[in-house]
Amino acid sequence: MASGGLKMVQKMLDKLPASEQKIAEYILEHPHEVVNSTVSQLANVSNTSGAAVIRLCKSLGLKGFQDLKIRVAGDLVKPAEQGYRDIEPSESMYQVAHKTASNAIQSLKETAELINYDELQKAIEALLKAKNVHFFGIGASSIIALDAQQKFLRINKGATAFTDVHLVATLIANADQDDVVFGISFSGETPEVINVLSLAKDRGVQTISLTKFDQTTLSSIADISLFTSYSNEAPFRSAATSSRLAQLYIIDVLFLCIAARQYEETVKHIDKTREAIHFITKKK
Amino acid sequence: MASGGLKMVQKMLDKLPASEQKIAEYILEHPHEVVNSTVSQLANVSNTSGAAVIRLCKSLGLKGFQDLKIRVAGDLVKPAEQGYRDIEPSESMYQVAHKTASNAIQSLKETAELINYDELQKAIEALLKAKNVHFFGIGASSIIALDAQQKFLRINKGATAFTDVHLVATLIANADQDDVVFGISFSGETPEVINVLSLAKDRGVQTISLTKFDQTTLSSIADISLFTSYSNEAPFRSAATSSRLAQLYIIDVLFLCIAARQYEETVKHIDKTREAIHFITKKK
DNA sequence: TATTTATTGAAATTATATTTCAAACCAATT
DNA sequence: AATTGGTTTGAAATATAATTTCAATAAATA
The missing domain is CATH 1.10.10.10 (Winged helix-like DNA-binding domain superfamily/Winged helix DNA-binding domain)
Incomplete structure (x- = not known):
């Protein structure tokens, strides 16, 4: 631990x-x-x-x-860790598969270790209280936002994940005092995400950031900052492989903590969701 | 010490x-x-x-x-624990974080073990040859499709990831002989995905499936089948946590294998992509 | 140069660890 | 049953350590 x-x-x-x-x-x-x-x-x-x-x-x-x-x-x-290794030219499929797996595992382990449980606690409280959570990310991070949205919708928590800044601005303008704007950016320096969080802050809407573990502009703006492990970017990993798994992992942890806090309710919602999907599918 | x-x-x-x-x-x-x-x-x-x-x-x-x-x-x-464990009521944040991490790691390890390198090889050849790859998934799997699309676009490979069945049908109708339709469904039984792959097969377009490791309808239809580890679904994991990481892992492996095969070219494309994003961002 | 902003450590405050000690306990002996 | 000598116990006192405050100073910015 x-x-x-x-x-x-x-x-x-x-x-x-x-x-x-x-x-x-x-x-x-x-x-x-x-x-x-x-x-x-x-x-x-x-x-x-x-x-x-x-x-x-x-x-x-x-x-x-x-x-x-x-x-x-x-x-x-702790025993010495394996560390990250970048993919090299003409590597065998087997090597690629194993390096990729061990990089991913490394990244998950580090991210788990870096969790600040006080911040996590704050994030969970804020999310529990919010009527709506607006996830926002651009590029690779937009996928994380979508994933988060899907998860939260399943437990009956209002969630959005648009990538259109104008739309998001509209949402924030009309946001409830307890709502949360959740900005995702690995670098923590994506201007669009920074702007969105600044706006939210200006309007008194709570903000959570998810960035690499570092002093980033985004994390300094946010009321609550969550982090994933940082690893030096090498040309191929820059296409965001392990970092993205780590981000998803943090989303999972948030989701599951909330789920654990309201266990019965969550199980009920998830069952309802499943039935609804079943119904749609059968209909054809 | x-x-x-x-x-x-x-x-x-x-x-x-x-x-x-x-x-x-x-x-x-x-x-x-x-x-x-x-x-x-x-x-x-x-x-x-x-x-x-x-x-x-x-x-x-x-x-x-x-x-x-x-x-x-x-x-x-201590070293990461083995095996899958479901989240239980009123569990501490710490426990949730660690169970989630160890489940994810377990799932990645198993998926890596399950890789069939002959099938992987075939998939890579097909993807290298294709002018366009149409990723298709619904629900949680749609996110995997989007992730794959982003990756492949970065290396200048045409890629789509729509969730609208009509649109996808249109794409397949007009697909090139070398194109690939890539169906993603953890259960391997999602009707929409099965239909899309059936259509593709009927039109003589190559198909790849990504499902849990099992005899699924989808994997039996596809020309090439890739798998993630199968683990009994417990109520909370059903909201797709580790299984989704494993799917992303397979996408990464595909992407990186292709990248390794055309190393110089990939590095060039990724650099171009980065510059382009930089340009857009600076402009404001 | 004037003005703000950040950095610094000495001293005050607060929290925490440790020691002291008298009371309570207990088993063995008368 | 009463006495003795050794343990064990926790409340309170003390010692130590962690944290905060704040005024002085340095660096950056206007």
């Missing part, structure tokens, strides 16, 4: 202010020491202050210093 | 005084909670006192409570 602390530190390293960076470097170099030290000890060895240590924890999206220690401790017992 | 905390607790269990034993039992039953709680929280939930908690730590030969937490955290980082 709790782990991935070192990965978080690594990822954020060059986006941090100087003092936090010094601490981050120390952590990466001496993870074993960190696990058994206190805030002020860490402040000392890295020539900074306790406040900076706490700030670093928060910058990483963690609850506090304890949380960081727990996660780093988790990293230290 | 730091781990084995749970083992220590287990070993000592019956040598401990009553109050410490209660705490030890709680730790063994709820290790996840323990990792994120304080001395007094643990004292409360186990109906003892803070002092007893500290005494337990010392009894185990540890330095203190922090040390215990770190070691338990280490124990919790």
